[in-house]
Amino acid sequence: MALSIEQDFEGDIDALCEARHSNPFAFLGLHPNQDGQLQCRVFAPEAKSVAMIDPNSGRVIHKMKKLDPRGFYFIQTRRKNRFRYALKIATENAIVQCLDPYQFSEVISEKQIQQFEQGVCYQLDELFGANIVEHEGVSGVCFSVWAPNASHVSVVGDFNHWDGRRHSMRLRYEIGAWEIFIPNIELGQRYKFELKDRHGNLLPLKADPFAKQGELRPGNASLVVHEKAYTWNDHTWINQRAKYQKASSPMSIYQVHLGSWRRKSDGCFFNYRELAHELVDYVSDLGFTHIQLLPISEYPFDGSWGYQPTGLFAVTSRFKTDGKNVVEDFQYFVDYCHQHQIGVLIDWVPAHFPSDDHGLKQFDGTCLFEHKDPRRGFHPDWNTLIYNFGRKEVSQILIASALRWLDKFHVDGIRVDAVASMLYLNYSRKEGEWLPNIYGGHENLEAIDFLKRFNREVKQHFPDCITIAEESSAWPDVTTINHLDGLGFDFKWNMGWMNDTLQYMKRDPIHREYHANEITFGIDYAFNERFILALSHDEVVHEKGTLLTRMPGDDWQRFANLRAYFAFMWSHPGKKMLFMGAELATENEWDFDSELDWSLLNSTRNGQVQSLIRDLNKLYSNSPALYRTDHRADGFEWIQTNDSGSSIFAFIRQESSVDCERPSELLVIVCNFTPQVHHQYSIRVPCAGFYREILNTDADCYGGSHQGNMGGINSTHINDEPLEHRIVITVPPLATCLFRWEEK
Template sequence: MKHDIPDGIAVPAAWLSDFDRYLISEGTHERAYEKLGAHLIRFDEQDGVVFAVWAPNASHVSVVGDFNSWDGSQHPMHSSDTGIWTLFIPELTEFSVYKYRITARSGELLDKADPFGFAMEERPRTGSVVADLDRYQWQDHEWISRRSTVQALDQPISIYEVHLGSWRRIHDQQWGYRYLSYRELADTLIPYVVEMGYTHIELLPIAEHPFDGSWGYQVLGFYAPTSRFGTPEDFMYFVDRCHQAGIGVLLDWVPAHFPKDGAGLNLFDGTQLYAHANPMQGEHQDWGTLIFNYSRNEVRSFLISNALFWIDRYHIDGLRVDAVASMLYLDYSRQEGQWIPNQYGGRENLAAISFLRKVNEVVHGIFPGVLTIAEESTSWPMVSRPTYLGGLGFSLKWNMGWMHDTLRYMSKDPLFRRFHHNEMTFGMLYAFHENFLLPISHDEVVHGKGSLLNKMSGDEWRKFANLRAYLSFMWGYSGKKLLFMGCEFGQWQEWDHDTGLEWQALEAPSHQGVQRLVRDLNAVYRHEPALHQVDFDWSGFRWIDANDSDNSVFSFLRIAQDPDTFVIVVCNFTPVVRENYCIGVPVAGRYRELINSDLDVYGGSNISNGPAIMTQPVASHTFDHTLSLTLPPLATLILQPDTANN
């Protein structure tokens, strides 16, 4: 087959100009993927593929692949003083498999996948694949035109977090069970998300990764959607279908580290080109992965371009940046003497801070309305504040403290919850320091932590009641929402990436009830401005009573931009029915239940306050009017003034 492909020829200067090379070496080329990698072009009246790769410490680089029988002598590349090697190979076509054969200065031969490769072979093979990303005809123009409005911070954002490989698997005669493809997921996952009322899907990383058990967090092909589920065009189709259904797509993005796999970025040209050479700076000991060298300009260009690439070419609506804390701290998960301080003697990774700020500035500057979300687990200040104010520039930050505190509370026997009351109220001390997203993510239901349902205390009935009450509390609390797949119907087993969700559990009414509740919570959340318009300021939240620890009851107001528009949230976290429980309210008249997590349609005991409750002219909790409620056991009520009858 190698005789069918002509020799390579020098790449025209117009393709990779001196200015391109300068910007890449300066770290400011924001679309390096348009020049580096493998591109189908027409040059000198010949169709073919142009290749470009950065390998400044190599003594020789050639393109090898199925088209030249992996013979490194057939297609040698040409070098430049910026360390970029290029070659145009006429007559080469889409779907050709290739690698770069790099000769290190030591003489060692390295076969490497393309760092900018747009597609890769399916594991365990690691070759890059020539792909055309310009052929697909997008149909999501309406969504893109209104994305800035839909994803504004005063809008409802309810995220369904999904691992595509284990959301659902189908029977296959040859393999037993297999993955759904991107196109099959478009026909099944998207209608389910729409039915459940979510606004967004967040995908665990779909960039190509060799090991299923890494869930995508150890990336080999940063520019290649995984071939497990189909082609790049298939993934475009999936995103397009999401947008046509009114669903935003968020992508987990992993700039914090990369694996040591031989075909990847590790020792790419015989040196630690992408990481620090010193393992005290360049290696995550916990994960066995390498840390990007954020101070190297070409590495910054690689990563900034990668962030823009997914938004530009795949119309992704937001990036959830993984493991931000591990980037910010030089001593992250290290003992004394295992890390190197910065130039001022501190533990802050100044290069990573600069990089994160630059990514956020570039993304928000070029694609207004696209979200950037930080998984940041420490108290680093101003993560979601603008860079011009000294912040990191993210749109949202995961509220890990709220998640840990509230789940710990829910695991307690209700008899002892009175002694842990502050775990549910403490989050309000810092709730408006950041633009917080409330995450019940995959990390909380793996590695022996148990499913969300099994985190709840008590027998089976109490576990389901606690779960319904907790989810209703979460949807009523300030902050955007994220729930991992399977939690929405109370899966019993913790998540297993090797199997599908326990969809068979939905044969039981108790699981159907949780699913119906989440669907109704999403509907109320999207419909009621008080529940989403003012998530990040005290004007959108007011305690009615935060101190009733004896009864383990919490009550608060959620308030819209129009302060006359509000809802009331009351949570009873004991298995006791509380008659004539009085709370103060700001407006006299009739009130009705929007959500009662104890209704029989959700699997509860069906204790409610009827179609309406009238206030009494009695002052309480600093208000002039009082509601006397019946609080169902282990339940949350969301109430609203009945304006039609007031």
């Protein structure tokens, strides 16, 4: 006996109602029967009635029969050729017309599948996520996500009442991706993915890892947005960007946490567009060349400062303009910076991710993104999960994220966070808590390969953009190019210089004579890498105090120490980076939850520190000797390191090689790290001439005691080699002085 239609479809209907159908596109929509006539099958659990209608005229083509009270509708047509149709669905409260998504073919192309299989598909924001496309002549949203080990995936959201039975997705087996094209989705709709693991167990709802915008916390849904082509006005900057970011160019970076730099009077955030104007005016006035932003990828917890992101493809919505697209908002921010000759760098976090249930953790019921062995996949310092860098899909996704920031947002460079934690398998782990590599060593070979590949791809696609490593160990060749077996970064934060010199500066001056190596040792390796001298956010939190409060002595001495240290830093080889607030000489540790204490500028002393930073940046940018040979030993020479009893150091910065006859530019820097004034202090110099005092941190305009050299001093001749001239100067207390040589 032939089965009834209800009996024939019973298994499929049960699977649909329980959101576990393995191939919904093979069952729903138009399908021929054994005679070749098309049947239409629709699952609409809230419907009172369903009709097929002509999408153009709205004319009813067929009224559909309800075969199952749970919402399964069916009609047998006499047609054999497929046709476009819409559905008219009457519910208890409304009548809705929509195109049936199950009548459309696959959206992901064979080319995209091939590239993803090969690990070279870097436009993953176009392959995955929620993309507004025109498919088969119809405009709609293609939702797609990578979840190869899931047994069932649905997209749920405002448009389907968060019902996982409504929009079950199609599995593209070749790459483990799930997709569905849904016409007529309104912009701004929230959505997530509902997944079941390989055993059919329901997982927590997951935000889209490839979303272009996320819901403002505490919500964590993803949002449907239209990423329009932005009209850029930064062509002049882009065309000249390479010259602004060379190792021989001046780079002075202002590191910013956008949520706590400045806030509105009611405590609310400024948006990206407002921040663009406020921040650019400020950093331009102070003479910084670049802004570096703490992570602005979407993240759930404000207290992570962005270093535990859940959406590497999305700009955080915290600073979104009401009624605007956050993508366009941030593009405007970067565009405005570029129009005012300010570069934009971002912090990027490929080392680890948070274990929030809505994020990447056990995404499809397996360790998809993280390494499955906790000895490699769990980070004990931050209770986070570590990416499986050896999985080609994961490394491809991470690199695609980085390239998106450089491409879609014109970002000028990427600082990679926590590189040391990636390089070492035993990072922050005791014996027995880590898993050696295949050779028995502690190097993370997969992470090393990933970092090399990341840098290669950045240079291939954006050769004038830079990459920066936050690498705190002595790992060799961080800034050596790949084909010489280096990691391939352009710059590395000089964590050793920062730690040593801050340790020195916090000592009482009476003890500094015993620790001169903390000032001088940095030069021993200063030219092994291309360095950035970074005084970052990490130095003003976690009860470390601020830069000012680390300085010893009374108030006058603390400020004098700070000024002397800043001038020493700006004179030392290496690009410069300063975390916001340091230029204000803040007393309180950085608080991510409130703005900087701008009232400090009402104090003359604090304003004078800010003025010093302005003058240092101006002097730095106008003095090639301070930047063109940052990475070359021939641009630096100690001329006084043996007066440890006085804690006086002197060195030369010059643009050309050591040539006593005609250096292109020669500067002499003298640092006194005690409160003692030294009159008639003799320093040997390489060239005869007038040494003009171009900066003195003890000047009264900076709050100093106004000890100095009346504008400069002539050298005198002495007979011994190699330094056969000298200047006899007044060395001010707790101060750094810079002299520029002028040939007679």
